[in-house]
Amino acid sequence: MAASARDSDDRPPKLETDSQVRQVELAEDDVDFRRRELRVVAKLDMYVCPILIVMQLISFLDRGNIGFAATQGMIGDIDLVGTQLNTAISLFYPLYILAEFPAALIVKRLGFNRVIPTAALCWGLVCLGNGFVTNFAQLAACRMLLGMFEGFLFPSLALMLANWYKRDEIGLRISYLFIAAAMASAFGGLIAYGILFMGDPGRLYIIEGAVTVVIALLCYFVIPSSYTTAYFLNKDDRAVMRRRAEITEAYSGGRGHYTMREFMMAATDVKTWLHAIVQVMSLTVLYGFSVFLPIILRFGFNFSVEQSQYLSIPVFFWGSIVYGIGGYLSDRFGRRFLACILCAPVGVVGYAILLGGNQVPVGVRYFACFLIASCAWMLGGGNLAWLSTNTAPDGKRAASIGLALAIGNVGGIVSGQIYPQTHAPTYTLGHAYSLAAVSLNFCLWWVIRRIYYQREGLKEGMRGGSVAEPPEFSDRAPSYKYQH
Structure with missing residues (x-):
């Protein structure tokens, strides 16, 4: 796992021999070190994680509010016809995809404390401007710009977590990001329900965009550049962080910079591509469900505008709770496969019920939405955590995550097309594809x-x-143990 961004003279020396590696690993068994380490991790959870969670939350709020705006009359207000709404939703993702991979490669060099707030400031201004659109062309332009700037966020957040936490801690913290995505959908329902009574769906964009701009400006001051300068760590805490970095670098082969060789290691590893294919399917389900649920409740289940807003809230809250429990247990027991595989059948049952259409009572179909929420966030989050904890060195991890996210977000383009308004009320294509x-x-x-x-x-x-050891260190080396 990558160490925190820092100058070369701050970087601990590369540990070359097995004896050196064993000596560093022994530090983990030191009772005093472990006690101090727990205190430091608690500080990270108090100061680092909340910032990243808020950034992820406002990101999903700003990209997903189009679904709530559509139920409040935006379609008629700007004269959208046919599948223009679906096209606008899909247009978010092409530039989003193109931005993710370079973001994964440059964010550590440019600094997390610069890239994350700048990206948020830019997409906040675009979201604010979205409240003034008057036609499809303007909406399409705003969606594309929004996607381009938001594309810098998730790779930056995932790699920042990898710089501050050890690999047996990162699964739970990545789960926080997907929980934030679920909570964003829930809060989006609350906000949309409140703004509904103002009578103008454009205010939804203006209010959320303005809040994003304010938060982005604050983040320039609260996101630390590295543990060596973090305002919430004292001298002893920084010593612990340095030791954690030594343990991580001894195990994962981090050198503090990325090379073309490490990129090729990721690109030629079949597991990178398999996880990426899984991510495509996962994000098709996640984005389709989180964006279109209010629309499905409104036009598929025939609920009123108000009902479609507030009935989406408990579904999204339930998804965040389930994913939080799954993320904790997968970290606690180091069982990434089980966290993924157990949620899938639940989602299959949920979509099978929805495919029953009007033959199934509305109450049962609404219950099916909770079943789908039980797997929607676990699919992508569990898969990404599994890839992250089984990839080394840190340059290969950055490239693998970047590829998986960039390829995976093709699912976002697909998700915008599988729920066309012309398929209401059954939405058979969307449910079957999911x-x-x-x-x-x-x-x-x-x-x-x-x-x-x-x-x-x-x-x-x-x-x-009996088998030759690979000449270069990676997760294929015998000293690196995969999590299953």
């Missing part, structure tokens, strides 16, 4: 698990001398 996506993920996770177990078998051969 069911197939969850089912495919279920199958691919078994394949990925098999690959990890096969590689562990090869590592046993390397330790015994």
